[in-house]
Amino acid sequence: MKLSELKFNQIATVKAVHGEELSLKLFEMGLLPGEEVELENIAPFGDPIAIRVGEYKMCLRLSDANCIDINVK
Amino acid sequence: MKQEITVALAGNPNSGKTSLFNALTGLNHKVSNFPGTTVEKKIGYSKLNAETRAQIIDLPGTYSLYPKSADELVTYDILRNKAETNFPDLVLFIADASNLKRNLLLLTQVADLGVPVILALNMVDLAERKGVFYELDILAKELGIPVVSINARNKEGISKIKNLLLDESKHKKVTYFNINQVDQNLLNEIGEITDKKNPYAALQYAINAGVYLNNKAKQINAAFEKYNFNPKQFQELEILQRYKVIDEAVRLSRRQKTNHVIKNITQKADVILTHRIxxxxxxxxxxxxxxxxxxxxxxxxxxxxxxxxxxxxxxxxxxxxxxxxxxxxxxxxxxxxxxxxxxxxxxxxxxxxxxxxxxxxxxxxxxxxxxxxxxxxxxxxxxxxxxxxxxxxxxxxxxxxxxxxxxxxxxxxxxxxxxxxxxxxxxxxxxxxxxxxxxxxxxxxxxxxxxxxxxxxxxxxxxxxxxxxxxxxxVKTKGSAYFIMELPGYKLPVWNNLLITLYEKGSAFVVGAGKIIVAVSVILWAFASFGPRGNMRAIDQKYATLAMSADATVSSEELAAQKSAERLQASYAGEFGKWIEPAIKPLGFDWKMGIALLTSLAAREVFVGTMSTIYSVGGGAEGDDLNTIKQKMMAEKNEKGEPLYSIATILSLMVFYAFAMQCMSTLSIVKAETKSWKWPIVQFVYMTALAYVSSLIVFNIFS
The missing domain is CATH 1.10.287 (Helix Hairpins)
Structure with missing residues (x-):
């Protein structure tokens, strides 16, 4: 499943990130394989989304979330 | 111990760096620009004891030493170059305890450059609210560096930091990433090209050089190709390995009281503040x-x-x-x-x-x-x-x-x-x-x-x-267009920080924009005050005789105002207005407005002052005077005897002022930010063209 498909109240772990530039940035921001993610907010126009990554909150566009594979717990 | 030590304050964005900097230095700091950039460089001084003070450099917050934005690049620039005068004796690293893992990534990279690091753990109270706390001894032992807990907002723990800064025996160089897994021959070659002894620093510089710093990029790329080295893959591997070390240190020192994550105030607030309505x-x-x-x-x-x-x-x-x-x-x-x-x-x-x-x-x-x-x-x-x-x-x-x-x-x-x-x-x-x-x-x-x-x-x-x-x-520039941003937890503002920020921004504006505006004003003043020799002298003489004749119906003030109006019209600025008139006539402007367009280059609001001079209104442009200018402008007739300031002309002028690039300060800041003349020129041309065409359309629709 993709991170972009995650629903509220579902907790998932990151499986893989596709795309070199994107994965570097996300790894630096602590979103790496094995980390826990949870959907927290959706912006007024449906995109971007805000997620909890481990212990903090960040936002990203759906197109980028679509490059992140997750496993729902 | 020497009398002054240089300390760089580093950390992620939103880790409380500004609060700590202010707590350490108070108002005893100055803001200048990093050379070649407009990124603010804040240097402050903190008295450690009777003999020693620390010079503290506030580095822009960043997530890693592979910079992704202009302000992050500055942090890297300071830390990469040991020859730099601002190269620190020590890095004071501030980390958000409520999100420790991600914060520590940068710390391990900084330490690997060969600078001693001490860790200040901030926002411990926030972490505790999530049921998390850290055994500082274990964390310090695992990381191999001194750790103190502080609360930068309340200035707690500042004396502990000062003691650590003084105690040289505790300043330790540690490494976290094993650089020897990279081909030794490549490292040697890169070390030679970049002239750096520390192999990690050399490799990191080489990777960044390809992306940001053009010098030697060719040589570096050739070396990478020769040894079949993929910098992106290396960075990924590096980050993942660093997180392994960090995970271990965090796992051993972290104590969690409750197992599930409590939804905090931030999440409750965000449900409303980011709600779609x-x-x-x-x-x-x-x-x-x-x-x-x-x-x-x-x-x-x-x-x-x-x-x-x-x-x-x-x-x-x-x-x-x-x-x-x-x-x-x-x-x-x-x-x-x-x-x-x-x-x-x-x-x-x-x-x-x-x-x-x-x-x-x-x-x-x-x-x-x-x-x-x-x-x-x-x-x-x-x-x-x-x-x-x-x-x-x-x-x-x-x-x-x-x-x-x-x-x-x-x-x-x-x-x-x-x-x-x-x-x-x-x-x-x-x-x-x-x-x-x-x-x-x-x-x-x-x-x-x-x-x-x-x-x-x-x-x-x-x-x-x-x-x-x-x-x-x-616009063609490379770089992927992601939008990845931390959404920090909501906090109460720190009023002390606010005052300091306002003071810094205010003085930066006055000094930065002020220099240019004053310079341009002086030049424009010269244009408006001097003219082709004969003209000005003739006017001076004419008014000298008029003043002598002392006509009782005209007051001396009125005479002086008329004189300055005539002088302006005869000046170089006036000449410019007449010269440009054919170009601006289609917009409904006459040569007097042409003068104002020129003087507005210093700052747009100069329009009003210029108009008041042209229509010989003495003094400033306030209250009654503003009404006087208005009346005089409205009474002005064109050659056909119709009001010059028709609705069409006024609207045309308004649109022109809305779109035209008439600000030297802006152009100069654009040049500084883009580091080229190309973009300020593009900006000037497109905005002026937009203003011209829009005014032309507006004037023709309404006239």
Whole structure:
């Protein structure tokens, strides 16, 4: 499943990130394989989304979330 | 121990770095620019004991030493170069305890450059609220560096930091990443090319050199290819390995009281503040409040500034003998200075709002909410801050675009921000709208004057978006367009930090924009005061004889005003107006307006002052005088005997001032930010063309 498909109240772990530039940035921001993610907010126009990554909150566009594979717990 | 040690303060964004810097140095710091950039460089001093003080350099917050934005690059630049005068003896690293893992990534990279590091664990209270706390001894042992817990907001733990800074025996160099897994031959070669002994520092510099620093990039790429080294893959591996080390240190020292994550206040607030209806309503209301505040709260301080300068120029005028020096000081320097300082109240109010919203964590949400709207225009959510600030002044707004990582989106933001109607346009609009509609006119419950003014601001915003959409097609820069941003937890603002920020921003504006505006004012003053020799002398003589004849019907003041009007018309500026008249005639402008277009290059609001000189209104442009200018301008007839300032001409002028690039300070800041002449020239040309064409269309529709 993709991170972009995650629903509220579902907790998932990151499986893989596709795309070199994107994965570097996300790894630096602590979103790496094995980390826990949870959907927290959706912006007024449906995109971007805000997620909890481990212990903090960040936002990203759906197109980028679509490059992140997750496993729902 | 030496008398002064240099300490770099490093950490992630939102880790409380500013609070710690202020707690350590107070107001004992100065802000300058990092060489070759406009990124603010803050250096402060902190007294450690009777003999020793620390020079503390505040590095811009960053997530890693592979910089992705202009401000992050500065941090890397300071830390990579041991020959740099600001290279620190020690790095004081501040980390957010409520999100320790991600914060420590940068720490391990910094340490591997070969600088001793000490860790200040901030926001321990926040972590405790989540049920998390850390055994500092274990963390220190695992990381191999000293660790203290602090609360930067309440200035707790500052003395512990000072003691650590003094205790040289505790300053340890540690490494976290095993560089020996990289081909030794490659490391040797890279070490030679980059002239660095530390292999990790050399490799990291080489990787960044390919992306950011052009020197030696060819050599480096050749070496990478020779050894089949993929820098991106290496960075990924490096980050993952670092996290392994960090995970272990965190796992061993971390104690968790409860197992599940409690939904905190931030999440509850975000449900409303980013809600698809309430989020937008709250954002727009805040915007309205800011807008209101800028224009209503600033009226009184602006009057004070104006009165102060009126007094100053009067005093100088009276106390110095008549002549060029007197004229230069009063009409060149003081007039230019007052043109800058008059906007200080508005800018301070705007900055106060932005700083508070930033400090509490709301600004990041604005980016989150607006990203989808900005995207079709080649910008992202972070562009909204420069655009909003642009309503006060484009200069600091363009500086605020630094946080945008994507180069294309940043460039587009810089290019279109000056289309937002800044406060310098306000006096121009006020005068011109006053000529269109009486101030008391109403449309239902609304004041027409206000509605037209609002429309002008809206026009600027629409033009900014439309131009951005066009630039999106033409601007070619590489870099992926992701929008990944931390949404920090909501916090109460720290008022002390706010005051310090306002002081810094205010003085930066006065000094930065002031230098240019004063310089341009002096040049324009010369254009307006001198003319082809014969003309000026003839006027002087004519008025000398007139004064002698002492005609009782004309007061000496009126005579002086008429004289200065004639002088201006005969000056180089007047010549310029006549020269440019054929070009601006299709817009409905005459050569007198041409003079004003020229003088507006210093600052747009100079339009009003120039008009008052041309129409020989003595003194400033306040109250009765403003009405006098208005009446004189409205009484002006063209060669056919029709009013010169027809509705078409007034609207055309307003549109011209809304779009034209008439601000030297903005152009110079754009040059500094983009590090090239290309973009300020592009900006000047496109905005002037847009202004010209729009005015032409407006004039023809309405005439």
């Amino acid at each position: 309430w989020g937008l309503v709250i954002f727009l209301s805040l915007l309205f409040l800011v807008f209101q505040a800028i224009f209503s709260w600033s009226a009184y301080p602006m009057d004070l500034v104006e009165m102060g300068f009126a007094w100053l120029s009067e005093t100088i005028e009276k106390s110095l003998p008549d002549g060029v020096l007197n004229d230069l000081l009063v009409h060149g320097v003081v007039a230019g200075l007052s043109g800058v300082i008059i906007f200080l109240p508005q800018i301070i109010i705007l900055f106060a709002f932005i700083a508070v919203l930033e400090d509490v964590g709301y600004m990041a949400r604005v980016g989150f909410i607006m990203d989808r709207i900005m995207r079709p225009f080649g910008m992202n959510g972070k562009s909204i801050v420069p655009l909003i600030s642009g309503m006060a002044c484009a200069v600091p707004s363009i500086m605020a675009s630094r946080s945008i990582e994507n180069k294309k989106e940043r460039l587009i933001t810089i290019l279109v921000t000056p289309l937002m109607s800044c406060s310098a346009r306000l006096p121009v609009y006020t005068l011109l709208i006053g000529m269109l509609v009486p101030e008391t006119a109403k449309w239902g419950p609304f004041n027409v004057h206000g509605v037209v003014l609002m429309a002008m601001y809206l026009l600027g915003f629409i033009a900014a978006l439309a131009s951005a959409a066009v630039f999106k097609l033409f």
